[in-house]
Amino acid sequence: xxxxxxxxxxxxxxxxxxxxxxxxxxxxxxxxxxxxxxxxxxxxxxxxxxxxxxxxxxxxxxxxxxxxxxxxxxxxxxxxxxxxxxxxxxxxxxxxxxxxxxxxxxxxxxxxxxxxxxxxxxxxxxxxxxxxxxxxxxxxxxxxxxxxxxxxxxxxxxxxxxxxxxxxxxxxxxxxxxxxxxxxxxxxxxxxxxxxxxxxxxxxxxxxxxxxxxxxxxxxxxxxxxxxxxxxxxxxxxxxxxxxxxxxxxxxxxxxxxxxxxxx
Numbered sequence: 001x002x003x004x005x006x007x008x009x010x011x012x013x014x015x016x017x018x019x020x021x022x023x024x025x026x027x028x029x030x031x032x033x034x035x036x037x038x039x040x041x042x043x044x045x046x047x048x049x050x051x052x053x054x055x056x057x058x059x060x061x062x063x064x065x066x067x068x069x070x071x072x073x074x075x076x077x078x079x080x081x082x083x084x085x086x087x088x089x090x091x092x093x094x095x096x097x098x099x100x101x102x103x104x105x106x107x108x109x110x111x112x113x114x115x116x117x118x119x120x121x122x123x124x125x126x127x128x129x130x131x132x133x134x135x136x137x138x139x140x141x142x143x144x145x146x147x148x149x150x151x152x153x154x155x156x157x158x159x160x161x162x163x164x165x166x167x168x169x170x171x172x173x174x175x176x177x178x179x180x181x182x183x184x185x186x187x188x189x190x191x192x193x194x195x196x197x198x199x200x201x202x203x204x205x206x207x208x209x210x211x212x213x214x215x216x217x218x219x220x221x222x223x224x225x226x227x228x229x230x231x232x233x234x235x236x237x238x239x240x241x242x243x244x245x246x247x248x249x250x251x252x253x254x255x256x257x258x259x260x261x262x263x264x
Contacts, residue, residue, distance in 0.1 A: 026246065029224020035146045036154045036220070044147050045155060053156035058163060061117045068113060069168040072105060073097065073175030077183065085184045093184075094191035095198025097176040101169050102203040103263060108255060110165040111214035114157070115247045119222035122153055123243040126226025127236040135227065145227070154219040161215025162208040169207065206262045213258065214251050221247050 039045075081093045126149060129135050138145045173195065180186040225243035229235050 022242065022246065025225060025228045025242070026221075028228050029221050032146055032150060032224045032227060033154070033216070033220035036150045036223075039144075039147045039151050040155060044151065046148060046152055049148075049152040050155060053152045054160060056121065057114065057118050057156045057160040061114065061160075061164065062167065064113055064117060065110065065164050065168050066171050068109060069106075069171035070175045072109060072168075073101075073172035074179045076100065076105075076172075077176050077179045081180050081184050081186070085186070090180075090184060090186050091190050091194055092198075093180050093186055094173075094177065094194035096194075098173060098195040098199050099203070101172045102199065102207045103259070104255075106165050106169040106172065107207055107210040107214060108251070110161065110168045110211060111218060111251050112248065114161060114164065114215070115218055115222075115244055115251075118157065119218045119243060119247055120240050122219065122222035123226040123240040124236055126223055127229035127239040128233070130227055130229045131232055131236060150219075150223045150227070153223055154216065157215040157219035158212055159215075161218070162211040165207060165211035166204075169204075202262075209262075210255065210258050213254060217250055217254060218247050221250065 076097055077093065080096060081090065084090055084093055084096075126135075129149075135145050135149075138148060177188055177191045180191055181188055222243045225239045225246070229239040
């Protein structure tokens with residue numbers, strides 16, 4: 001029996017475990033987010049870029065938020081108010097809608113809309129700058145790319161995500177009241193009284209805290225995926241898609257954790 005050759009011995013050796021690329025990029029995104037937060041605490045914010053990013057995350061996204069909120073409030077009533085009215089519990093429609101919007105629907109749907117509208121732009125813009133070596137040029141000019149590119153985007157999302165969420169909530173409530181009155185003859189006074197009775201004083205602050213955390217996640221992951229793009233222009237699309245998927249997964253997990261901490 002012949003002795004094994006060096007090639008056979010090499011092939012039999014176990015290959016070292018390599019962490020998946022998405023995990024490395026998630027770690028890099030966390031580091032980038034930490035650097036951005038550190039720069040924010042030191043007041044290193046480019047005011048000109050901040051205004052542009054505030055417009056992108058705010059007024060430029062209002063229309064899609066309003067339309068979705070109108071649909072969400074109306075659809076909720078079509079599904080829920082009809083059954084409650086049949087059972088003689090129409091007076092509870094407003095309270096149920098308010099709780100559903102404040103605790104889950106408004107923060108989650110707002111985060112999803114901002115992911116599709118704003119996070120994709122962040123990842124694509126920074127990814128394009130990375131593959132075209134614009135990031136390297138910024139670094140050569142002794143400018144920190146995190147302070148110059150990431151900080152304005154993170155701050156804009158932290159400010160505008162709660163604003164968008166609050167807009168979603170009020171439009172959804174108004175839409176629910178209008179549809180319940182027109183479709184199921186529930187008086188507006190009964191609807192709003194139910195809202196005041198069912199909602200807790202902490203519901204709106206908790207909703208805004210959720211939105212703020214989701215906005216931070218969206219900006220950090222989108223910018224992290226953009227800055228860690230490698231390869232040519234084709235990789236920009238892959239980075240954008242990967243950023244959206246990772247944001248949706250992490251937001252869902254964070255939502256479960258926050259819901260347990262806030263409302264359990």
